[in-house]
Amino acid sequence: MIVESIDVFYLSMPQVLDIGDGSQDTLLVRITGGGYVGWGECEASPLVSIASLVCPMSHSACKPVQASVLGQELGGVDDIARIGDLVRENSLDLLQADHTLSGIDTAMWDLLGRARGVPVYELLGYRCAFPKTPYASVLFGETPQETLEMARHMRRLGYRAGKFGWGAFGRDDLQADIDQVVAAREGLGEDGVLLIDAGTVWVDDVERASRRLPVLQDCRVTWLEEPFVSGALDAYRQLAAASGTVRLAGGEGSHNTYMAAHMIDHGSVGYIQIDAGRVGGITAAKQVADYAQAKGVTYVNHTFTSHLALSASLQAYAGVERDHLCEYPIASKPLAVELTQEHLLPDSAGQIRLPDAPGLGITPSPEAIVKYLVDVEIRVGGKTLYRTPDL
């Protein structure tokens, strides 16, 4: 079969708040071929990804993403990798292309899985999908008391692991951060797995990050996530050398496999966190998972959006039994919750299992698409390059 169409849908909450919550909008990708339909999602800035899909060519290495995908043969998994390589070559100078490819690649895996009647993880070569231990992922509370209550709430919901991040953490005085981490530990209980996400707040300042190490060690934090921006490999390496029992986690900013490998090789992270909606799709995510295995680094998904994106991000390391933690957003906006017909809910043991169903096993809800759809039109030189498509 060939890739017959690529349609993208900009979905958004009616109001987007100025908080670190990535579930407030999304770009949904629908691909058709051979009578089948596949779905994927691109992380962040839907309008910009739409523009990169349809923009006029600037030169031979700066073509719109769709030019390398539409009409391509999609006969097997090798074709997905080949199409990804084509996009990277033909859109070399189009910075946004990696994000756009991510949703397209994911939709091609979904389509191929549905066409063959097998889950994506089987197409990836995994014999089965091991259950994952979800960690509840939330933003820090406004106050330590609020964080304490959120952590207790996590435990009541059955989560053994919880991650707190963003908000004011790392920005104000040291004592405020200490109080927040202590509150999170208290709320999670002594046996909870506590994870802290600094959201790149210290950019590349090792000294500011280091001051938080004692409280993280005292509170037995498993990982400190994104103390720095993705490019600050030296800072990562220096902090990792000093962080003792607290391992560093990072990698969600990786928009290709090289960046993720650099985080492992030159940044000394203990956990590599990959978002299939940003790294270049499931193809690239699987390559990073393989590399992490070879290097003894633990792979974890990064997901802060819908359960379609969650399924996509889990497929890449579904068959890796050792890497059992998974990010699981528990305070998503209604858009992210309503977007899919199926949901990946914890089982009776509190574990997350991928659907034993064709493709991603998750299908967008037409009603949700209609409800949250944002009308977009892009006109260049008198021609309409994009208009929100019909469902």
Place this chain on the structure above:
Amino acid sequence: MIVESIDVFYLSMPQVLDIGDGSQDTLLVRITGGGYVGWGECEASPLVSIASLVCPMSHSACKPVQASVLGQELGGVDDIARIGDLVRENSLDLLQADHTLSGIDTAMWDLLGRARGVPVYELLGYRCAFPKTPYASVLFGETPQETLEMARHMRRLGYRAGKFGWGAFGRDDLQADIDQVVAAREGLGEDGVLLIDAGTVWVDDVERASRRLPVLQDCRVTWLEEPFVSGALDAYRQLAAASGTVRLAGGEGSHNTYMAAHMIDHGSVGYIQIDAGRVGGITAAKQVADYAQAKGVTYVNHTFTSHLALSASLQAYAGVERDHLCEYPIASKPLAVELTQEHLLPDSAGQIRLPDAPGLGITPSPEAIVKYLVDVEIRVGGKTLYRTPDL
């Protein structure tokens, strides 16, 4: 003063050809403040950069670029760096933002230079701008004979250094590549400085690249540029260890200072090539120039567009006498030539000198803008987020 307005103009040749010629379109940036006007350019994919300037917020770390610039205090050079940091923080998850910031940062330097009546290189701390030796930068000919004639033409025009790149180089059989390089050397003459640009054609395949080393060494090629994509640091390092007298050059794909530093530290390049229109502007380019000095690596501009972009890229290392080579496009499309009122032409000694004039010393031509302007309109949710502004 404060940044009062940011206007961007999509300019394009009437027809964009499927060749590696980056002079076929551009995104021109105009910034006003305190009664002054500054100009800059963003490299590649104008529509996508426009979208990133005006897109709706996705979350607190994914805001439109203009949100971090408009209304900001612009009292001195530190403010330009501060505004750049704001963009990187507030648009952390907006991949295209680095390209867009590049033109904005450049325009702010131009504006500040004009307001103070001094060239940008003085604002950067350089006492003077040393003349640079231009290398003529062209695409390989269709045949070795065509390449030979282009090289001879370069010499007749007075250039002592020439770079050939892209086209079919590296794609076909080895002999075709050998014939091309030999022809370029013959045309340039024994005393010419010969540079070869592989345009990332071997992605990260060290073996394929290595096969070309003998002819590059035999023809005394000064540098082999971009054998691999920017992220393939291991491949760069391996090839550099085997390349002998031929040094590796790369870095044009760097869209932040970290990537450029990684090319130096982990990729072992001998020449770091930076495009101010992509790396984050003149601020980031100057940081890379300083880092290159400290590491003993030669800095070179990357420029394949207008003389406004050329001036911007030269400012960053204007005061570094040792790094005397500069890329100089000699076969640009009429858009790139007509775009500016002034041009940086070789002097009687064949050298390029930056204007001793306020800002970048180069002003866009209103007639050229009108002639090449592409009408763009972006509507989201019933609102017009962008419409090509009036001159």
